[in-house]
Amino acid sequence: MDNRQKEINNLKDYKYGFSTDIENIQAPKGLNEDVIKFISNIKKEPAWMLEFRLKAFERFKALKEPDWQKPKFPKIDYQDLYYYSAPKSMKDKPKSLDELDPKLLETYKKLGIPLQEQARLNGIAVDAVFDSVSVATTFKDELTKQGIIFCPISEAIQSHPELVKKYLGSVIPTSDHFFATLNSAVFTDGSFVYIPEGVRCPMELSTYFRINASNTGQFERTLIIADKGSYVSYLEGCTAPMRDENQLHAANVELIALDDAEIKYSTVQNWYPGDQDGKGGIYNFVTKRGLCKGKNSKISWTQVETGSAITWKYPSCILKGDNSVGEFYSIAITNNHQKADTGTKMIHLGKNTKSKIISKGISAGSSDMTYRGLVDISSKAKNSTNYTQCDSLLMGNKCGAHTVPYIKNKNSESNIAHEATTSKISDEQLHYCQQRGLNPEEAVGLIVNGFCKEVLQQLPMEFAVEAQKLVGISLEGSVG
Amino acid sequence: MREQLQKDFYNSIKNLSLSQKDIEIKKFCLDNFIDKGFPNKKEEDWKFSDLNQIIKNNIGELSFYNDQASTNKVDTSVFVDGLEHNKIVFINGRIEKIDFEYEKKDQIEIIDQSETINEFKNSNSLSDLNNAFTNKCFKILVKKGYQLAKPLIIYHTTNSKIWSKNINLRLNFEIDKDSSLRLIDLFNDTSEKNFLNIFYNFELKENAVLKNYKVDKFENKNIKYSFNNIDQDKNSISETFILSSGSNFSKNEINCNLNGVYASAFVNGVFSLNNDKHHEIRSIINHLTENTKSYQLIKSVLEQSSKAVYQGKIFVNSDAQKTDGYQLSKAILLNKESEFNAKPELEIYADDVKCSHGSASGSLNEDSIFYLMSRGLSYQQSRELLINGFLLDVVEKITDSEIKNLIKNLLGIKE
Numbered sequence: 001m002d003n004r005q006k007e008i009n010n011l012k013d014y015k016y017g018f019s020t021d022i023e024n025i026q027a028p029k030g031l032n033e034d035v036i037k038f039i040s041n042i043k044k045e046p047a048w049m050l051e052f053r054l055k056a057f058e059r060f061k062a063l064k065e066p067d068w069q070k071p072k073f074p075k076i077d078y079q080d081l082y083y084y085s086a087p088k089s090m091k092d093k094p095k096s097l098d099e100l101d102p103k104l105l106e107t108y109k110k111l112g113i114p115l116q117e118q119a120r121l122n123g124i125a126v127d128a129v130f131d132s133v134s135v136a137t138t139f140k141d142e143l144t145k146q147g148i149i150f151c152p153i154s155e156a157i158q159s160h161p162e163l164v165k166k167y168l169g170s171v172i173p174t175s176d177h178f179f180a181t182l183n184s185a186v187f188t189d190g191s192f193v194y195i196p197e198g199v200r201c202p203m204e205l206s207t208y209f210r211i212n213a214s215n216t217g218q219f220e221r222t223l224i225i226a227d228k229g230s231y232v233s234y235l236e237g238c239t240a241p242m243r244d245e246n247q248l249h250a251a252n253v254e255l256i257a258l259d260d261a262e263i264k265y266s267t268v269q270n271w272y273p274g275d276q277d278g279k280g281g282i283y284n285f286v287t288k289r290g291l292c293k294g295k296n297s298k299i300s301w302t303q304v305e306t307g308s309a310i311t312w313k314y315p316s317c318i319l320k321g322d323n324s325v326g327e328f329y330s331i332a333i334t335n336n337h338q339k340a341d342t343g344t345k346m347i348h349l350g351k352n353t354k355s356k357i358i359s360k361g362i363s364a365g366s367s368d369m370t371y372r373g374l375v376d377i378s379s380k381a382k383n384s385t386n387y388t389q390c391d392s393l394l395m396g397n398k399c400g401a402h403t404v405p406y407i408k409n410k411n412s413e414s415n416i417a418h419e420a421t422t423s424k425i426s427d428e429q430l431h432y433c434q435q436r437g438l439n440p441e442e443a444v445g446l447i448v449n450g451f452c453k454e455v456l457q458q459l460p461m462e463f464a465v466e467a468q469k470l471v472g473i474s475l476e477g478s479v480g
Numbered sequence: 481m482r483e484q485l486q487k488d489f490y491n492s493i494k495n496l497s498l499s500q501k502d503i504e505i506k507k508f509c510l511d512n513f514i515d516k517g518f519p520n521k522k523e524e525d526w527k528f529s530d531l532n533q534i535i536k537n538n539i540g541e542l543s544f545y546n547d548q549a550s551t552n553k554v555d556t557s558v559f560v561d562g563l564e565h566n567k568i569v570f571i572n573g574r575i576e577k578i579d580f581e582y583e584k585k586d587q588i589e590i591i592d593q594s595e596t597i598n599e600f601k602n603s604n605s606l607s608d609l610n611n612a613f614t615n616k617c618f619k620i621l622v623k624k625g626y627q628l629a630k631p632l633i634i635y636h637t638t639n640s641k642i643w644s645k646n647i648n649l650r651l652n653f654e655i656d657k658d659s660s661l662r663l664i665d666l667f668n669d670t671s672e673k674n675f676l677n678i679f680y681n682f683e684l685k686e687n688a689v690l691k692n693y694k695v696d697k698f699e700n701k702n703i704k705y706s707f708n709n710i711d712q713d714k715n716s717i718s719e720t721f722i723l724s725s726g727s728n729f730s731k732n733e734i735n736c737n738l739n740g741v742y743a744s745a746f747v748n749g750v751f752s753l754n755n756d757k758h759h760e761i762r763s764i765i766n767h768l769t770e771n772t773k774s775y776q777l778i779k780s781v782l783e784q785s786s787k788a789v790y791q792g793k794i795f796v797n798s799d800a801q802k803t804d805g806y807q808l809s810k811a812i813l814l815n816k817e818s819e820f821n822a823k824p825e826l827e828i829y830a831d832d833v834k835c836s837h838g839s840a841s842g843s844l845n846e847d848s849i850f851y852l853m854s855r856g857l858s859y860q861q862s863r864e865l866l867i868n869g870f871l872l873d874v875v876e877k878i879t880d881s882e883i884k885n886l887i888k889n890l891l892g893i894k895e
């Protein structure tokens with residue numbers, strides 16, 4: 001067996017499917033004001049934070065679970081979930097990584113995320129979130145020197161309340177849709193990033209999310225603020241153990257770019273997708289929204305979606321500042337019984353705003369993939385342009401690929417162009433590759449990687465390699 | 481509205497000789513409509529055009545009762561000159577004339593189907609409204625192997641006798657094996673503030689050809705909804721052209737089921753709107769079996785504060801391998817108040833298909849205007865030339881040369 005084959009066999013099964021035996025502290029099961037107070041209390045939050053949560057909960061009670069999405073799922077019993085789960089050893093926060101539970105460190109090592117700073121060569125600052133709490137943040141000192149704040153959001157609420165208070169909920173208000181509101185009420189942890197004026201963040205910031213405990217929903221909240229003229233590139237990765245039941249993940253991510261600032265947000269989402277018969281897996285219902293608040297600001301979303309039983313998310317940009325730019329690059333791959341309904345919203349409010357959407361969807365097995373997007377150019381957004389391209393690739397006749405773009409143009413000086421195609425890998429292409437000695441699976445991997453190239457190029461180096469491998473692995477067994 | 485509906489309903493059925501069963505079916509439809517009301521923007525298909533609100537703002541209270549006892553005089557001046565044609569004339573929703581003078585009498589059959597209820601797979605509350613209040617419905621059957629010598633023009637005329645009324649129409653067509661029909665719907669309204677609700681059902685057998693041209697060109701203040709259901713058998717061809725321009729509000733829906741192999745459907749449309757008109761075309765092409773083809777081209781020119789909406793959907797069933805589906809919508813916005821919304825949708829369950837769509841909207845290209853002006857044309861002339869060229873693209877898709885010329889004349893496009 002050659003090396004590549006070995007590697008594929010290694011990766012074939014969901015290699016992050018182990019769970020770690022760690023003693024947990026959990027909030028009582030169910031969703032009510034007491035649970036919210038429990039979460040707020042255990043995090044020693046100030047009163048305004050609790051108020052924020054309760055306000056969201058009040059509104060949540062009046063909301064109904066939306067049902068317009070393409071992938072249908074059995075009703076979730078929100079009272080049957082744990083809303084807070086934390087490794088016991090985290091109760092009295094360890095001061096340094098040395099004091100961390102060795103089991104936790106072991107888990108992250110298995111996941112390939114070195115938390116100890118000996119992995120300094122990697123040059124990526126990592127914030128690791130385990131179930132409901134952030135367990136470790138690396139490279140803190142170096143970042144602090146530049147005035148960059150990169151810490152768990154629960155810590156930021158304590159140490160930088162003025163920033164959190166000002167920006168939390170300013171892009172995704174507590175009055176938003178069902179899952180976002182649920183998150184506002186019960187979010188447990190996540191990352192907080194603040195890049196001061198004129199600073200270019202010297203390294204990639206990264207968060208690694210892991211769901212470990214069963215019956216737990218993960219509700220993290222990420223808030224990234226790029227002050228005037230700053231730049232940050234942020235990565236997000238996720239895994240979960242293999243379990244028979246479906247687990248809910250409803251995160252909120254808010255990005256705010258002020259004048260001349262740029263935020264690049266990349267996600268490689270590899271939650272447990274369920275087994276071959278579609279049993280188990282994560283429901284990934286995430287709200288991601290970026291606000292280009294200042295002039296000449298830029299927000300760019302890049303996502304590689306290979307995991308989750310159901311993915312349902314639309315990372316969006318609100319282009320409020322004049323001359324601001326929004327970009328969305330996406331690869332979504334579904335296999336077996338996975339379902340994805342993903343896309344973006346580009347809302348043009350300012351003058352001379354530009355947006356670009358490149359979406360590549362690949363569906364195989366009995367899966368279903370939908371691109372759903374909105375481009376809305378308001379009457380004040382003079383001279384704005386949008387370009388959208390969404391291509392779908394189908395493998396086999398049991399899967400589906402759908403495109404549902406909404407295009408609204410209210411400004412005669414603005415231009416929108418939209419293109420979409422659906423096709424399969426042509427026999428000629430396959431034949432050509434096989435003739436040159438590739439086996440069918442390798443050939444498909446090569447062609448698919450070519451199909452996705454435009455998006456893969458957008459990822460930071462370290463991620464691009466991982467993503468490229470993921471693309472190949474996700475399609476294992478879909479040929480022939 | 482409930483009481484009004486019920487009162488008008490009993491007034492309408494009083495004059496009809498319906499069996500108890502028919503009355504019950506109609507009543508069932510009425511109750512359905514009362515339940516649902518006019519479609520509003522909460523319904524996905526009506527997201528961009530809230531009919532309930534539009535009727536409220538433009539008409540206010542509607543009355544549903546139409547006195548169908550007395551005949552209306554047919555005004556021959558509305559008839560199209562220079563094109564020999566067969567006629568069906570509707571005046572204020574009442575069939576006044578059916579005339580197939582150019583055809584062999586034994587090849588066309590006109591069947592009274594007033595008692596059957598149309599059931600559409602893709603139904604909304606308007607089909608219930610239509611079923612409840614339509615009291616005369618004919619089926620036109622073109623027999624096997626017969627190709628109509630002349631086109632059929634259906635005149636939809638309304639005059640100032642009616643006001644704030646809802647008019648429901650229904651026609652069924654069956655085009656048998658190897659036969660063909662050319663059909664023009666010509667709207668000619670001198671009335672104001674009425675709501676027209678029109679349902680057509682076409683059944684195309686093997687090798688049948690249907691060409692349907694819907695022309696709504698003359699300025700009027702009415703609100704129109706028109707629904708075409710087309711079922712296509714093996715090898716059949718349907719061509720639909722929509723000129724959407726005259727009414728205050730208009731929504732054309734085309735639901736096309738390609739049931740037989742090698743069936744093909746073409747939907748082409750032109751929006752040419754001004755003032756505060758609001759028009760929509762929604763097409764659903766269902767590719768249900770292999771080797772079927774569809775082609776759609778929609779172009780819009782929008783002036784003042786007008787608004788055009790195009791919702792096009794290509795559905796490909798898992799059996800429908802080798803499907804070829806194409807869809808393109810383009811819009812020119814001439815005024816900063818004008819608005820174009822599109823939702824081009826693909827829903828695909830088969831892998832060996834070729835499906836694509838494109839949509840573009842923007843302003844008139846200033847470089848092109850500069851080019852023309854530098855060659856001596858005025859700004860106005862250059863603009864007209866560009867717009868005409870833009871729209872001509874769609875008109876040229878019309879496969880019937882006689883009718884193509886008629887529509888070019890109506891649009892005022894010179895070659």
